[in-house]
Amino acid sequence: MAEVRLEGVSKTYPGGVTAVASCDLIIPDGQFTVLVGPSGCGKSTTLRMIAGLETASSGTIQIGNRVVNDTPPRDRDVAMVFQNYALYPHMSVEKNLRFPLERRRTTSFWKSLFSSSERTARRSESRAIDERVASAASQLEIDDYLHRLPRELSGGQRQRVALGRALVRDPKVFLLDEPLSNLDAKLRIAMRSELRQLHKRLAATMIHVTHDQEEAMTLGDVLVVMKDGLIHQIGPPSEIYDRPADRFVASFVGTPPMNLIEGEVRDGTFAVSSGGLLRPPVGTADGPAVLGIRPEAILVSHDGGVPATVVSTERLGDRMDVVFEVNGTLMTARCEPTELSEGQSVAVTIDVAHVFDAGDCGIRRKKED
Numbered sequence: 001m002a003e004v005r006l007e008g009v010s011k012t013y014p015g016g017v018t019a020v021a022s023c024d025l026i027i028p029d030g031q032f033t034v035l036v037g038p039s040g041c042g043k044s045t046t047l048r049m050i051a052g053l054e055t056a057s058s059g060t061i062q063i064g065n066r067v068v069n070d071t072p073p074r075d076r077d078v079a080m081v082f083q084n085y086a087l088y089p090h091m092s093v094e095k096n097l098r099f100p101l102e103r104r105r106t107t108s109f110w111k112s113l114f115s116s117s118e119r120t121a122r123r124s125e126s127r128a129i130d131e132r133v134a135s136a137a138s139q140l141e142i143d144d145y146l147h148r149l150p151r152e153l154s155g156g157q158r159q160r161v162a163l164g165r166a167l168v169r170d171p172k173v174f175l176l177d178e179p180l181s182n183l184d185a186k187l188r189i190a191m192r193s194e195l196r197q198l199h200k201r202l203a204a205t206m207i208h209v210t211h212d213q214e215e216a217m218t219l220g221d222v223l224v225v226m227k228d229g230l231i232h233q234i235g236p237p238s239e240i241y242d243r244p245a246d247r248f249v250a251s252f253v254g255t256p257p258m259n260l261i262e263g264e265v266r267d268g269t270f271a272v273s274s275g276g277l278l279r280p281p282v283g284t285a286d287g288p289a290v291l292g293i294r295p296e297a298i299l300v301s302h303d304g305g306v307p308a309t310v311v312s313t314e315r316l317g318d319r320m321d322v323v324f325e326v327n328g329t330l331m332t333a334r335c336e337p338t339e340l341s342e343g344q345s346v347a348v349t350i351d352v353a354h355v356f357d358a359g360d361c362g363i364r365r366k367k368e369d
Contacts, residue, residue, distance in 0.1 A: 001205045002064035002077075002172040003029045004050060009059035010229075011045050019045040021229040023059070027207060027222075032199045034208045034220030038252070042229040043209045044177055050207065051080050051175050064172060079166035080175040083182060085158045087150040093161050094146040097136060100169050101129045136164040139201065140194075156187045163198070176208040180215060192218055213253050217241070225249050247362030250292050250354060256321055259293040259331045262358065270352075272329050278306075284355050290362055292354030298324070298333035300340070305347035310340050324348060 004027040011020040020042040027033045035043035048054040050061060052073035060067050068076050079100075087096050107122040137143040140160040150158055159179055166174055176195075180188045192215060199206055210216050216223050217237045225233045225240060225248075233245040244250035250258045263272040265286050270278040280291060299305075300322075308324040308331075320337045323330055326348065333348070340346070356362040 001029050001203065003027065003062075004173055004205060004207065005060075005062040006046075006050070007060045007062075009046070009049060009061060010057050011042070011049060011054060012057045018229050020049070023231060025224060025231065025234070027205060029205055030203045032196075032206045032208065032219060032221045033224060034210060034216040034222070035224045035226060036210055036213055036216035036220075036253075037226035039211055040228075041226040043211075043224075043226050046226075047080075047175050047177055047207060047209050050173070051078055052076050053080075077172045078175055079169045079171040079173075080177065081159075081162050081166050081179045083178040085150070085162045085182075087158060087161060087165075089150050092147055092149060093142060093153070094133060094137075096150070096161055097133045097146075097164050097168055098129060100165060101132060104169075132168045132170075136167040139167065139198070140164050154187075155183050156191060159183065159191060160194075163195075167198075167202075172205065174204055174206040176206060178210055179208075181210070181212070188215070195219060214255060217253070223253075225252065227252075243364065244292070244354065245364055247290060247292075247356045250356065250362075250364075254294065256295045256332045256334060258354070259291075259295065259298075260356075261291045261293070261329055261331075262288075263291065264288050265355075272327055277327065278350065278352060280352055280355055284365065288358035289365060290356040290358055291352050292356060293331060293350060293352055294354075295321070295332050295334035297351040297353060298331060298335075299349045299351075300333070300335060300338065301347050301349045303347065305349040308346055308348045310342055310344040310346060312342060313340055326350070 006023050006025040009020065009023040012018045023046060035046060037043050045054055049056045052071065056069060061069055063076060105125060107118060107125050112119040112122045137146060140163060142157065142160050142164060145153065180191050183191060196219060208219055220237060222234065223237055223240050224231055227248050233240060233249045240249060240253050244253065247260060251260060261272055263270050265280055265284050270280045270291055272278060278291060306326055308326045311323040311325050311330060314321040315337060320335055322333045322335060322340060324333060355365040357365055
């Protein structure tokens with residue numbers, strides 16, 4: 001396995017469209033890193049540059065101790081798993097697994113016909129291939145359908161075969177380009193667990209791309225949150241969620257998204273643009289600001305609290321999303337199922353934990369000491 005290092009890596013297409021702008025990123029050996037962001041943020045382009053399927057416009061890409069900018073994809077010792085599986089439809093599962101190993105054979109079939117030493121070496125190489133295919137099939141629990149064609153498999157089984165084809169190569173780095181996006185919700189959850197278990201067994205360097213922030217939060221040791229070709233924040237899932245670097249990260253990570261309320265801090269109170277008042281965290285400096293309130297930080301208190309009106313409710317089994325109007329401002333809360341109806345007057349307790357600067361970027365504002 002190997003560390004992956006990107007220094008000043010960018011990608012600009014003909015016509016001046018910048019997909020990735022000066023990306024600096026270090027992925028330690030053995031880490032499961034997830035690149036996450038909305039469509040068009042540059043995450044897949046970054047992955048493809050690491051794989052060698054896209055050429056970087058500037059910067060250096062290093063895998064292990066080797067700069068690979070000018071190294072062909074086949075010589076980078078990486079394995080990529082694609083969204084559409086990319087299996088050979090005319091080959092059985094076993095042949096799909098064997099294919100990358102057969103292409104890397106060092107012995108010759110024709111030479112083995114005339115040389116006993118070459119024949120012995122080829123037999124040994126064939127046994128090694130058989131063992132690696134059997135091991136990968138066993139780890140991914142696909143050994144019962146090695147004889148089937150891809151069209152005879154379910155989506156989850158095909159994705160396991162795609163993972164197996166990467167696994168048999170024993171690469172330095174696994175690159176996963178939205179491998180779960182074509183699966184249904186239940187299977188996607190199951191495959192997330194399998195990916196985590198696979199990573200634990202292999203202790204491999206894995207780089208996973210997804211636009212699904214829930215998938216990113218459950219899979220990654222470290223998340224890299226991107227937008228418009230820029231990295232906005234790098235950190236463990238808990239840090240990304242609890243201490244978002246700016247308004248984009250705050251609104252993108254979390255379901256439902258964080259409530260962001262524009263206004264101004266004045267003498268320890270927050271004047272909302274709609275005319276209401278809220279209380280910011282102690283020590284927040286005066287001036288234009290944006291308050292960030294997680295949905296789970298809004299609690300229905302009934303006794304005391306801030307007056308609110310229920311606008312709408314959405315039952316989600318063991319939880320409930322409620323839209324309240326508070327001081328003329330709409331906020332979404334996530335709570336346990338309760339009997340609330342549209343138009344009902346209640347009181348809510350609001351825990352404001354985040355304050356951001358006003359403006360497009362909205363960097364997280366620190367409290368005064």
